[in-house]
Amino acid sequence: MTRAASPPPQVLMEKKLFIKTYGCQMNAYDSARMADLMAPFGYAAAESPEGADLVILNTCHIREKAAEKTFSELGTIRRLKRARERQGGRMIVAVAGCVAQAEGAEILERAPYVDLVFGPQTYHRLPEMVARALLAAGEQVLDTSFPAEPKFDYLPETSAAPGISAFLTVQEGCDRFCTFCVVPYTRGAEYSRPAAEIIAEARRLAASGAREITLLGQNVNAYHGTSPGGGEWGLGELIGALAGIPGIARLRYTTSHPKDVDDRLIAAHRDVPALMPFLHLPVQSGSDRVLRAMNRRHTADQYSRTVERLRRARPDLALSSDFIVGFPGESDADFDATLALSRDIGFAQAFSFKYSPRPGTPAASAANQVPEPVKAERLAVLQALLHDGQRLFNEASVGCVLPVLFEKPGRHEGQLVGRSPYLQSVHAEAGVERIGEIVPVTIRAALPNSLAGAIVAQSPAVAEHRA
Numbered sequence: 001m002t003r004a005a006s007p008p009p010q011v012l013m014e015k016k017l018f019i020k021t022y023g024c025q026m027n028a029y030d031s032a033r034m035a036d037l038m039a040p041f042g043y044a045a046a047e048s049p050e051g052a053d054l055v056i057l058n059t060c061h062i063r064e065k066a067a068e069k070t071f072s073e074l075g076t077i078r079r080l081k082r083a084r085e086r087q088g089g090r091m092i093v094a095v096a097g098c099v100a101q102a103e104g105a106e107i108l109e110r111a112p113y114v115d116l117v118f119g120p121q122t123y124h125r126l127p128e129m130v131a132r133a134l135l136a137a138g139e140q141v142l143d144t145s146f147p148a149e150p151k152f153d154y155l156p157e158t159s160a161a162p163g164i165s166a167f168l169t170v171q172e173g174c175d176r177f178c179t180f181c182v183v184p185y186t187r188g189a190e191y192s193r194p195a196a197e198i199i200a201e202a203r204r205l206a207a208s209g210a211r212e213i214t215l216l217g218q219n220v221n222a223y224h225g226t227s228p229g230g231g232e233w234g235l236g237e238l239i240g241a242l243a244g245i246p247g248i249a250r251l252r253y254t255t256s257h258p259k260d261v262d263d264r265l266i267a268a269h270r271d272v273p274a275l276m277p278f279l280h281l282p283v284q285s286g287s288d289r290v291l292r293a294m295n296r297r298h299t300a301d302q303y304s305r306t307v308e309r310l311r312r313a314r315p316d317l318a319l320s321s322d323f324i325v326g327f328p329g330e331s332d333a334d335f336d337a338t339l340a341l342s343r344d345i346g347f348a349q350a351f352s353f354k355y356s357p358r359p360g361t362p363a364a365s366a367a368n369q370v371p372e373p374v375k376a377e378r379l380a381v382l383q384a385l386l387h388d389g390q391r392l393f394n395e396a397s398v399g400c401v402l403p404v405l406f407e408k409p410g411r412h413e414g415q416l417v418g419r420s421p422y423l424q425s426v427h428a429e430a431g432v433e434r435i436g437e438i439v440p441v442t443i444r445a446a447l448p449n450s451l452a453g454a455i456v457a458q459s460p461a462v463a464e465h466r467a
């Protein structure tokens with residue numbers, strides 16, 4: 001369904017749109033959709049904000065300093081806006097995303113040169129908001145509501161070429177309310193798009209050249225959308241259906257909650273060869289006491305058992321995680337439990353953060369905050385362990401032949417970069433005509449964040465297969 005406003009013919013002059021995206025892949029997806037929304041109105045993507053007609057900062061509020069970063073970036077944009085005005089032009093400045101949702105009124109007050117502020121659930125109204133700002137010189141527009149109708153009903157079809165590896169938002173928002181997290185407040189209640197809509201978008205992506213699709217959602221495995229037959233599908237069934245789309249060779253999904261890994265999803269890891277053997281499954285902490293205070297609703301042991309079940313379904317599954325250190329009340333013993341869990345599971349990669357109090361979340365007002373130097377020390381210890389794990393995982397690939405989906409030219413002439421099934425970045429010498437192909441590559445060396453390899457001599461493109 002496409003209900004975006006159509007442009008009056010007189011505005012179809014080429015205009016420049018600059019979008020700066022912070023944070024997660026869902027923000028990247030949203031930014032691409034904002035560009036799609038403005039394209040019919042003559043706005044073409046620009047590489048820099050200088051001389052742009054519309055500048056959008058698509059912000060992230062998940063961890064510290066988000067608001068400060070936004071205000072400092074706005075200072076630069078303000079100078080460019082004034083320069084544009086001195087030349088008789090006009091620059092509309094918009095702040096979008098989760099900082100806008102959380103601190104919209106403050107942004108308008110502190111930065112009066114900002115024209116538009118809107119959250120992740122209202123950006124489908126962008127053309128109308130821009131038109132309002134253009135017509136009413138100086139009027140600021142704030143739209144941080146949570147509309148009853150999902151924005152997806154109003155978004156136009158993607159127009160830009162998606163690239164070999166594309167993102168597709170299938171679920172948004174979160175009802176889990178982990179006590180450290182702003183997402184339930186900034187992105188709102190959990191919503192799953194109907195499967196038919198997702199399948200149609202995936203077909204369009206495949207038709208425009210995408211070979212891999214990563215399904216996105218704040219809590220993507222809580223997906224429970226209407227199936228094409230009118231029933232309900234979980235993520236497992238959705239993945240099964242998407243795997244049948246011609247041209248789509250690989251599927252991934254992110255980010256998941258351990259409590260929402262159900263039998264159907266585990267079965268998909270066993271039965272759907274296109275579902276890649278890599279899973280980002282944040283655990284946050286290895287201490288049951290901390291997990292309880294975080295309202296994660298699972299224990300360390302339950303997490304480990306879920307991982308065991310997944311690995312039984314797909315023995316080569318590589319795991320990734322998020323960790324928070326220094327959550328309020330975290331003791332040395334709690335932190336040791338996190339270290340023990342990381343060693344036990346053996347993560348192929350992981351992200352770790354110092355706890356940062358997010359305004360309005362329950363943990364932010366806890367009295368037992370952990371001192372900054374303790375957080376910093378714990379983070380260094382955990383990161384050293386996780387980096388070691390990543391190094392070991394990558395080194396174990398040396399000598400193996402991995403099917404690599406080539407995505408783009410590498411840094412050096414004559415080189416392409418792609419991904420292994422386990423999401424490792426792999427570079428190898430190859431001609432650009434092999435972009436989009438899945439090719440067997442012998443891994444020769446493991447670098448800290450990537451692998452170097454050579455295409456198996458005279459190898460044709462391979463069909464993806466179970467390792």
Ligand code: 5AD
Nearest residue numbers: 180181282322323353354355356358
């Ligand atoms: N402080 C530190 N890290 C956080 N994350 C989310 N909220 C916070 C916070 N308040 C981390 C979690 C989450 C990842 C996206 O960001 O680990 O999984």
Ligand code: SF4
Nearest residue numbers: 174176177178181183
């Ligand atoms: Fe935030 Fe994820 Fe917890 Fe939802 S499940 S509240 S998005 S950390």
